[in-house]
Amino acid sequence: MIHAENLTKYYRDVCAVDQINFDIQKGEIMGLLGPNGAGKSTILRMLTGFLRPTSGTIRVKDYTIDRHSLEIKKLLGYLPESAPLYYDMLVYDYLDYVADIRGFDKGGKFSRICRLVDLCGLTDVMHKSVSEISKGYKQRVGLAHAMMNDPEILILDEPTLGLDPNQIVEIRNIIKQIGKEKTIIFSTHILSEAEATCDRIVIIDRGKIIADSTAEVLRQAASEECLIHVSLQNTDFTSVEKELGSIDGIVSFVPVDEEEGILHVRLTCQSSADLRGDIYRKIKQTDWILLEFHQETKTLENIFRELTKED
Amino acid sequence: MRQVIHIAKKEFRTYFVSPMAYIVISIFLLVTGWFFFLAFFLSNQATLRHLFTLLPLIFSFVVPAITMRLFAEELNVGSYEILLTMPVTFMDVVLGKFLAGAAFVAAMLIPTLAYPITVSFLGPLDWGPVIGGYIGAVLLGAAFSAIGLFASSLTRNQIIAFIVGVAICFSLTLIDWMLFFLPRSILGFVQYLGMNFHFQNISKGIIDSRDILYFLSVSFVSLYGTYLVLQQRS
Numbered sequence: 248m249i250h251a252e253n254l255t256k257y258y259r260d261v262c263a264v265d266q267i268n269f270d271i272q273k274g275e276i277m278g279l280l281g282p283n284g285a286g287k288s289t290i291l292r293m294l295t296g297f298l299r300p301t302s303g304t305i306r307v308k309d310y311t312i313d314r315h316s317l318e319i320k321k322l323l324g325y326l327p328e329s330a331p332l333y334y335d336m337l338v339y340d341y342l343d344y345v346a347d348i349r350g351f352d353k354g355g356k357f358s359r360i361c362r363l364v365d366l367c368g369l370t371d372v373m374h375k376s377v378s379e380i381s382k383g384y385k386q387r388v389g390l391a392h393a394m395m396n397d398p399e400i401l402i403l404d405e406p407t408l409g410l411d412p413n414q415i416v417e418i419r420n421i422i423k424q425i426g427k428e429k430t431i432i433f434s435t436h437i438l439s440e441a442e443a444t445c446d447r448i449v450i451i452d453r454g455k456i457i458a459d460s461t462a463e464v465l466r467q468a469a470s471e472e473c474l475i476h477v478s479l480q481n482t483d484f485t486s487v488e489k490e491l492g493s494i495d496g497i498v499s500f501v502p503v504d505e506e507e508g509i510l511h512v513r514l515t516c517q518s519s520a521d522l523r524g525d526i527y528r529k530i531k532q533t534d535w536i537l538l539e540f541h542q543e544t545k546t547l548e549n550i551f552r553e554l555t556k557e558d
Numbered sequence: 559m560r561q562v563i564h565i566a567k568k569e570f571r572t573y574f575v576s577p578m579a580y581i582v583i584s585i586f587l588l589v590t591g592w593f594f595f596l597a598f599f600l601s602n603q604a605t606l607r608h609l610f611t612l613l614p615l616i617f618s619f620v621v622p623a624i625t626m627r628l629f630a631e632e633l634n635v636g637s638y639e640i641l642l643t644m645p646v647t648f649m650d651v652v653l654g655k656f657l658a659g660a661a662f663v664a665a666m667l668i669p670t671l672a673y674p675i676t677v678s679f680l681g682p683l684d685w686g687p688v689i690g691g692y693i694g695a696v697l698l699g700a701a702f703s704a705i706g707l708f709a710s711s712l713t714r715n716q717i718i719a720f721i722v723g724v725a726i727c728f729s730l731t732l733i734d735w736m737l738f739f740l741p742r743s744i745l746g747f748v749q750y751l752g753m754n755f756h757f758q759n760i761s762k763g764i765i766d767s768r769d770i771l772y773f774l775s776v777s778f779v780s781l782y783g784t785y786l787v788l789q790q791r792s
Binding site: 292295296297298299317320321323325327329331332333334335336340344345347348349350389392 | 560561564565567568571572575576635636637639640642643644645646647792
C-alpha cells in the first residue's frame, strides 16, 4: 500500500531522516515509536506530501508523491501533532469547510458530518468556537477532520498527546475501531499505547529505523529475560555477588545502589527458569536480612530504552 | 477552481468573525471620511477627486493590515499543515486567499458609496470619474492585496508581514511624488512603475488598457512570488 525507499530529509545541514525504507500493507496499524526529535513527525509529514523528501521516493498505491501529490492527498487523512485547527471558527463551520474541500455535495456533507460527530463524540461542542473547547475535544475534532473523506490511509501524529487517561482510552478505541478496515500509521512516544493498539511497531532513533516488527515479536524478545530486584541488609556487594551470582541461570548481576547499609541489586535471568526459590534458599543460608524481593518481566519499555540509549 | 472558491469563502467569512475586520473598516471610513469632507467643503466642488487622490496612500496602510493574517497566522498556529494536506494545490491556496483579501477590500469600499450619493444631492456630480475611480480602487485594492499576501507568506509574524506589506505598497505609491529626483532618461520608465500614476489615470475616468494591465501584472507577479515562497517552504 505504502512503499518508502531511501527516504532522507535534511533541514539545512541537520539530518532528520536518514535513508529509511519501509512497506506498509493494507489494513495494518503501524506505530511509529521513538524519543523526541527522532524524526517521527518528519516521516509522517513526508508521507502526507507536506514536506518534500531531500531524496528517496514514496509510493502510495500506484502514485508517487512528487508527481501525484494531489491524488495521494485524496487517499489520506492526516491529523498533525496537537491538532492545529482554525481557532476562530465554530466546530460545525470547520467540519463544514473540510467537507467542502473534500468535495462533498450538500446532502452527502450533512450526513457525513453527523456520522463523524457520533463517532468522535462531538455533539456537545458543535456550536462552540474551536478556541473555547478543551484539548481533548480539539484532538477529536482533528480526528473527525482526518476521517472526513473516509480515507484509506489514516496518518495520526501523536494523537493522544496531552489527553487525560479517559480520553486516551477513548481515542485508542476509535483508532482500533477504524483500524479494522483502514491502514493507520501513528506516531507516539508512549510505549504502552503502541503496544495496546498496533499490529506493527517501528522504532526510530536519530532518523534511522532500529527495530521493525510486530508488537508480539518485540514483546517475546522482551520477555525472554526477566529482572529480579533484591534489597538486603547486613552484607556487602562482593559477598552478594559471590553467593547469588554463582546460581545457575543468572545472566548478569548489577549492584544498583547502597544507602544506609541497605543494598539494592538487580539480577537478570532467563524467564524460562524460575530462580526465585534458588535465590531464597541461598539467602536463607546466610545471616543477611532480606528486605525486598520481587521479579518483573522485561517490558517493551526496557527494550525501547536499550535501543535508543545515548551512546 | 472549486477549491479556490471554498478557500476564499472560508477566509472571507473568517474576517467577519473576528473584530479585526470591523476595526479596519471603521478606521478606513473614518480616515477617508475626514479627509474627503475636509477638502470637499474647502474646494466647494461636486467631485470625488479628493477621495481618490488620497486613496493609494490610505490603502497602502489599510490593505496590508487586512492581508497580514492570511498566511502568517496559519503558519503561526500550524493550521497551514492541515490546509496543505487536504487535496488542494499551492495555486488553489494562493488564489483563494487572494480573492478573499481583494473581496474584503471591495466590501470595504461599499460604504464609501455614501460619499458620491451625498455629493450628487449637493451639486452636479460627473459620474464618469466616480465610476472610473471605483474601478481603479478595486484594481488597486487587488494589487495591494496580492502584495500583502506575498508579505504574509514570508513570515509567521503578522506584525512583520504588515510592515513588509506597507513598505512595498507605500514605496510603489510614493514613486510618483519622487520623480523630480530622477534624470529625465529613466523618468518615463520609473513613472510607469508607480501605483499612483496608473490609479490617477483611471480615476479621471479614462480606462486605459495599459493601466489595467499594470494592476493585473503587479497582482500576477506578487501572487507568483507567493506561490514560489510556499513551494520553497515544503
